[in-house]
Amino acid sequence: xxxxxxxxxxxxxxxxxxxxxxxxxxxxxxxxxxxxxxxxxxxxxxxxxxxxxxxxxxxxxxxxxxxxxxxxxxxxxxxxxxxxxxxxxxxxxxxxxxxxxxxxxxxxxxxxxxxxxxxxxxxxxxxxxxxxxxxxxxxxxxxxxxxxxxxxxxxxxxxxxxxxxxxxxxxxxxxxxxxxxxxxxxxxxxxxxxxxxxxxxxxxxxxxxxxxxxxxxxxxxxxxxxxxxxxxxxxxxxxxxxxxxxxxxxxxxxxxxxxxxxxxxxxxxxxxxxxxxxxxxxxxxxxxxxxxxxxxxxxxxxxxxxxxxxxxxxxxxxxxxxxxxxxxxxxxxxxxxxxxxxxxxxxxxxxxxxxxxxxxxxxxxxxxxxxxxxxxxxxxxxxxxxxx
Amino acid sequence: xxxxxxxxxxxxxxxxxxxxxxxxxxxxxxxxxxxxxxxxxxxxxxxxxxxxxxxxxxxxxxxxxxxxxxxxxxxxxxxxxxxxxxxxxxxxxxxxxxxxxxxxxxxxxxxxxxxxxxxxxxxxxxxxxxxxxxxxxxxxxxxxxxxxxxxxxxxxxxxxxxxxxxxxxxxxxxxxxxxxxxxxxxxxxxxxxxxxxxxxxxxxxxxxxxxxxxxxxxxxxxxxxxxxxxxxxxxxxxxxxxxxxxxxxxxxxxxxxxxxxxxx
Numbered sequence: 001x002x003x004x005x006x007x008x009x010x011x012x013x014x015x016x017x018x019x020x021x022x023x024x025x026x027x028x029x030x031x032x033x034x035x036x037x038x039x040x041x042x043x044x045x046x047x048x049x050x051x052x053x054x055x056x057x058x059x060x061x062x063x064x065x066x067x068x069x070x071x072x073x074x075x076x077x078x079x080x081x082x083x084x085x086x087x088x089x090x091x092x093x094x095x096x097x098x099x100x101x102x103x104x105x106x107x108x109x110x111x112x113x114x115x116x117x118x119x120x121x122x123x124x125x126x127x128x129x130x131x132x133x134x135x136x137x138x139x140x141x142x143x144x145x146x147x148x149x150x151x152x153x154x155x156x157x158x159x160x161x162x163x164x165x166x167x168x169x170x171x172x173x174x175x176x177x178x179x180x181x182x183x184x185x186x187x188x189x190x191x192x193x194x195x196x197x198x199x200x201x202x203x204x205x206x207x208x209x210x211x212x213x214x215x216x217x218x219x220x221x222x223x224x225x226x227x228x229x230x231x232x233x234x235x236x237x238x239x240x241x242x243x244x245x246x247x248x249x250x251x252x253x254x255x256x257x258x259x260x261x262x263x264x265x266x267x268x269x270x271x272x273x274x275x276x277x278x279x280x281x282x283x284x285x286x287x288x289x290x291x292x293x294x295x296x297x298x299x300x301x302x303x304x305x306x307x308x309x310x311x312x313x314x315x316x317x318x319x320x321x322x323x324x325x326x327x328x329x330x331x332x333x334x335x336x337x338x339x340x341x342x343x344x345x346x347x348x349x350x351x352x353x354x355x356x357x358x359x360x361x362x363x364x365x366x367x368x369x370x371x372x373x374x375x376x377x378x379x380x381x382x383x384x385x386x387x388x
Numbered sequence: 389x390x391x392x393x394x395x396x397x398x399x400x401x402x403x404x405x406x407x408x409x410x411x412x413x414x415x416x417x418x419x420x421x422x423x424x425x426x427x428x429x430x431x432x433x434x435x436x437x438x439x440x441x442x443x444x445x446x447x448x449x450x451x452x453x454x455x456x457x458x459x460x461x462x463x464x465x466x467x468x469x470x471x472x473x474x475x476x477x478x479x480x481x482x483x484x485x486x487x488x489x490x491x492x493x494x495x496x497x498x499x500x501x502x503x504x505x506x507x508x509x510x511x512x513x514x515x516x517x518x519x520x521x522x523x524x525x526x527x528x529x530x531x532x533x534x535x536x537x538x539x540x541x542x543x544x545x546x547x548x549x550x551x552x553x554x555x556x557x558x559x560x561x562x563x564x565x566x567x568x569x570x571x572x573x574x575x576x577x578x579x580x581x582x583x584x585x586x587x588x589x590x591x592x593x594x595x596x597x598x599x600x601x602x603x604x605x606x607x608x609x610x611x612x613x614x615x616x617x618x619x620x621x622x623x624x625x626x627x628x629x630x631x632x633x634x635x636x637x638x639x640x641x642x643x644x645x646x647x648x649x650x651x652x
Contacts, residue, residue, distance in 0.1 A: 002513055002519070003513060005506070006499075006502070006506075006510075006513070009499075009501040009502055009506075010501055012501070013500065013501045285495075285497055286497065286499055286500075288497075289491075289493060289497040290510070291482065292456075292458055292485070292491050292493075293485065293486065293489075293490075293491050293510070293511050293558070293559075294482050294483065294484075294485040294486025294487070294489075294511060294514055295482065295486075295514065296479050296482045296483065296514075297478070297479060297482070298479075299514075379478055380458050380478070380481075380482070381453055381458050381459040384453075384458065
């Protein structure tokens, strides 16, 4: 501790350089801490999105392949299944250019409410959905995006089926998590028959709600066993797993970001090492004199290394504090706006704090060890010859 | 072993503080071997103020480095305060210097981010003294050099002469056996140079310190007990030494330095 004053004074001999190096380390730590919250944040986000009693059944070959609609009835008979509903992708485009800008599905109006009881849809709207064959229930985001109102009629041109359908908006899924457009499958079935087709005999996906979360695994196994050796073998998965697969590309992005973050951290190590080297070079004369008056190599090494480590750790503490503050602000913002809601899941946990502090200390030590060792190792007579 | 031939001043009965026996120092520079010192032997007794003089490349700084334990000889033996320095490792030499030697440099080499008091107290960090005791000793050393009212000043706010006084205070704060000064007046004007030489002499007179000084400054002859003259790595003796002494006196203005430096 008796060298603390010397270390502290040396640290601030060039305040601007110290502040800029510290700032670079601080920002790197903020970046790393925020990125380290992403895996846990995404998991929490999936937990928010996904129910622990809900699962999905789709064709084993992929979700673009269908299953016989009759399989939905078999699924409903499996022990532990509280409700099941078949979805069929409509691929309806609203805008003039024919692009599909939101997911739209033909669903069984009488079952949808039982499978998604956690979705904020009023009982009256669910009743209207069953009453009107052309009724549609739409996610709030879509309603807001297009400025739609309940009771309004909208037409979707299917990019999959040879029909355009005109819908009456009867309900809203009043949250930001479900940007769906659901309509009654009987309406599509009827339209297809009117076109001379066979009607809608398929299910694209079957969503199932279990009456007990502990039965979910058993239900998945039984459903997949029922379809074994049929033309449409199924693959069941939990809702969380289903969304996780959807977010798979996002997780790949996270991996790329983590790699980039690692490279950024490495750059910061080099910047800090360069700063430490410059500091040592500038003070070559002083270090030579300190050695000459009797400072042993270990003290020279330790004090120089302590300077680099102190700076980076101090910057790391500020960086972690800033990351905690930023995520705290995001959480507060999430409370004000549903759209920002998922951001509230990105929390700087104690583990991330420890990782951030460890990173900063590691950067400081790695950056400081080479110049400190070089300065300390050199014999005193060589050090004096170089500077005098 | 060749007997020591030169003595720093009169030869008292007590053993010398510094004894250099047949010392040579050679460096490899590129592909060449440089003979910085060849077969130098001398003795310096405790309480003497001596100078190593000579032209550039004469080997005086090399000799100073050997005497102060900064460097080790290629051949021969350097014994200071009873310790043979050639036997010590780099770290042992550092520890020995901290306890036995006070060093003064031409360009002062104070730590710019520390004030005068902290600069002087710097060598005391290597001791087990309490902070209060370190401060007390540093204040005393600054009082000895006449800077006790400038303890809070940083080097940039001190004149060259004052900075050198702080450096001298730093050299004496550990109460070393030996003070070694490398061109202490080399970066000072005439008035400050004289004041520093006077201060060094007073350290000898008032505190009985042994002082070894490397210098080009002919004025130094007025202050030292003895001047060793070196040339091309050899210690000048006899008529050669006397002629070198006279040449230095002439350079200093002849009669101005009458009675100074007597070679043995």
